[in-house]
Amino acid sequence: MRLQHGLALCASLDRVALAASNFKTTCLEFQPENFIYNSTLRLLEYVTSGTNLTFPGNDASCARSSQVVSTELCRIALSIPTSNRSSIVFELWLPQQWTGQFLATGNGGIDGCIKYEDMAYTIYYGFATTGSNNSHNGTSGFAFYHDPDVVTDFVWRSLHTTATAGKELIKHFYGKPYSKSYYLGCSQGGRQGAKAAEMFPGDYDGVVAGCPAVNFNYISSWRASFYPITGPSNASDFIQPFTWTGLSHREILRQCDGIDGVLDGILEDSDLPLYGEQGQLIYPGLQHGGEVMAVSGLLAGKPFSYSSDWFKYVVYSNPGWDALTWTIHDATVAEALNPPSIWTWPESLSHFRDRGGKLIVYHGGQDNQITALNTERFYNHLSVGMGSPAACLDE
Numbered sequence: 001m002r003l004q005h006g007l008a009l010c011a012s013l014d015r016v017a018l019a020a021s022n023f024k025t026t027c028l029e030f031q032p033e034n035f036i037y038n039s040t041l042r043l044l045e046y047v048t049s050g051t052n053l054t055f056p057g058n059d060a061s062c063a064r065s066s067q068v069v070s071t072e073l074c075r076i077a078l079s080i081p082t083s084n085r086s087s088i089v090f091e092l093w094l095p096q097q098w099t100g101q102f103l104a105t106g107n108g109g110i111d112g113c114i115k116y117e118d119m120a121y122t123i124y125y126g127f128a129t130t131g132s133n134n135s136h137n138g139t140s141g142f143a144f145y146h147d148p149d150v151v152t153d154f155v156w157r158s159l160h161t162t163a164t165a166g167k168e169l170i171k172h173f174y175g176k177p178y179s180k181s182y183y184l185g186c187s188q189g190g191r192q193g194a195k196a197a198e199m200f201p202g203d204y205d206g207v208v209a210g211c212p213a214v215n216f217n218y219i220s221s222w223r224a225s226f227y228p229i230t231g232p233s234n235a236s237d238f239i240q241p242f243t244w245t246g247l248s249h250r251e252i253l254r255q256c257d258g259i260d261g262v263l264d265g266i267l268e269d270s271d272l273p274l275y276g277e278q279g280q281l282i283y284p285g286l287q288h289g290g291e292v293m294a295v296s297g298l299l300a301g302k303p304f305s306y307s308s309d310w311f312k313y314v315v316y317s318n319p320g321w322d323a324l325t326w327t328i329h330d331a332t333v334a335e336a337l338n339p340p341s342i343w344t345w346p347e348s349l350s351h352f353r354d355r356g357g358k359l360i361v362y363h364g365g366q367d368n369q370i371t372a373l374n375t376e377r378f379y380n381h382l383s384v385g386m387g388s389p390a391a392c393l394d395e
């Protein structure tokens with residue numbers, strides 16, 4: 001009995017070892033550039049579990065110079081043109097132990113940073129996983145300047161190109177198509193996921209859109225609205241971080257913590273929204289409690305780069321634009337421009353729903369850059385737009 005058990009164990013180890021050498025050969029002989037029109041190969045490597053991958057070419061502002069992976073995989077990087085003057089760098093990680101599923105990861109901020117940690121996380125669970133640099137380097141918005149194609153890539157085209165290329169390559173690599181396709185992203189990545197469900201309802205069967213930066217034009221304005229209020233950090237009347245984290249936060253908790261019925265240091269509700277030129281609510285407020293982390297961001301007395309870069313390089317195409325001069329009129333201008341439909345505020349995702357697509361949205365109540373109240377509004381907006389009460393929407 002014990003012997004049999006021992007034999008069975010050896011046999012299964014042999015099978016894995018054999019598969020590994022086949023997999024490595026398959027990986028190194030694969031020619032992905034042959035399957036994606038006009039693409040060029042940047043990298044192809046077989047990676048063993050436990051490898052600490054390093055990314056020497058990755059822009060320093062991405063703050064992602066290495067990533068440990070915990071599974072065997074075939075790593076592919078291609079440059080894929082998205083227009084006659086823009087291209088994405090696309091990575092596809094193919095696991096040796098594949099579940100048959102495809103998963104695309106998104107970006108964050110206004111960046112072109114591949115979320116290698118998300119790729120490592122999902123490939124560990126057997127998803128063939130993609131990521132892309134969103135057609136620009138690093139966290140700055142400078143690449144948007146006078147280049148609407150890079151903006152278009154950022155808004156939707158990079159992710160759609162990635163999904164299309166990833167699915168095509170999977171078919172050729174494993175010799176069979178994927179069974180289900182998923183998307184995972186947070187913040188700007190959450191917006192990308194919601195946009196994909198709206199524009200390309202066939203791209204994913206399931207979308208996880210965390211803390212989504214939907215209502216993007218107005219998020220940019222809401223974020224931009226803080227600096228003119230706080231003033232620069234060297235001004236004599238600037239409210240110092242301690243006032244927010246110490247006095248204000250303590251006082252807010254003292255007054256408000258009990259409102260939800262529990263004295264737990266957690267506030268369940270708050271408000272202080274931004275109203276547009278016509279007096280309409282355009283963006284809900286920073287939730288009380290968020291001020292602790294906002295002191296190094298929205299309340300730091302300096303331009304909030306995701307917003308100021310957006311206004312400089314996209315809305316006004318004027319690198320000299322001064323974030324201190326922001327007024328509510330700039331919100332009207334940004335919204336009217338809506339380049340190229342980045343708003344991401346769909347009234348309906350019925351095409352996505354009707355083909356069986358599922359959207360999961362989550363949001364932390366202490367988010368200091370995107371208010372969870374905006375996500376509640378997003379939910380209600382969809383519920384009304386789709387004539388679908390919560391009981392149906394949540395099905």
Ligand SMILES: *[C@@H]1O[C@H](CO)[C@@H](O)[C@H](O)[C@H]1NC(C)=O
Binds near residue numbers: 038081083084
């Ligand atoms: C494909 O590549 C060729 C050669 O570089 C170029 O002339 C052509 O314009 C490209 N086509 C597209 C659609 O990018």
Ligand SMILES: *[C@@H]1O[C@H](CO)[C@@H](O)[C@H](O)[C@H]1NC(C)=O
Binds near residue numbers: 067
């Ligand atoms: C991976 O390599 C980088 C660069 O050499 C190093 O800074 C980092 O600490 C390494 N990570 C681990 C977990 O060993």
Ligand SMILES: *[C@@H]1O[C@H](CO)[C@@H](O)[C@H](O)[C@H]1NC(C)=O
Binds near residue numbers: 058059
């Ligand atoms: C982006 O970064 C890479 C690697 O540092 C560099 O080779 C490339 O020229 C950069 N591209 C742009 C458009 O800045």
Ligand SMILES: *[C@@H]1O[C@H](CO)[C@@H](O)[C@H](O)[C@H]1NC(C)=O
Binds near residue numbers: 058059079086088089
């Ligand atoms: C990101 O894409 C741009 C445009 O294709 C490219 O110039 C750059 O080198 C890529 N960045 C990285 C870090 O690969």
Ligand SMILES: *[C@@H]1O[C@H](CO)[C@@H](O)[C@H](O)[C@H]1NC(C)=O
Binds near residue numbers: 084085
């Ligand atoms: C690039 O394509 C656009 C249309 O998308 C066209 O107007 C433009 O002339 C093209 N530029 C070049 C350099 O081919």
Ligand SMILES: *[C@@H]1O[C@H](CO)[C@@H](O)[C@H](O)[C@H]1NC(C)=O
Binds near residue numbers: 232234235236
């Ligand atoms: C505050 O700093 C800015 C540069 O960041 C400078 O232009 C300005 O003169 C400074 N103001 C004061 C009051 O020191």
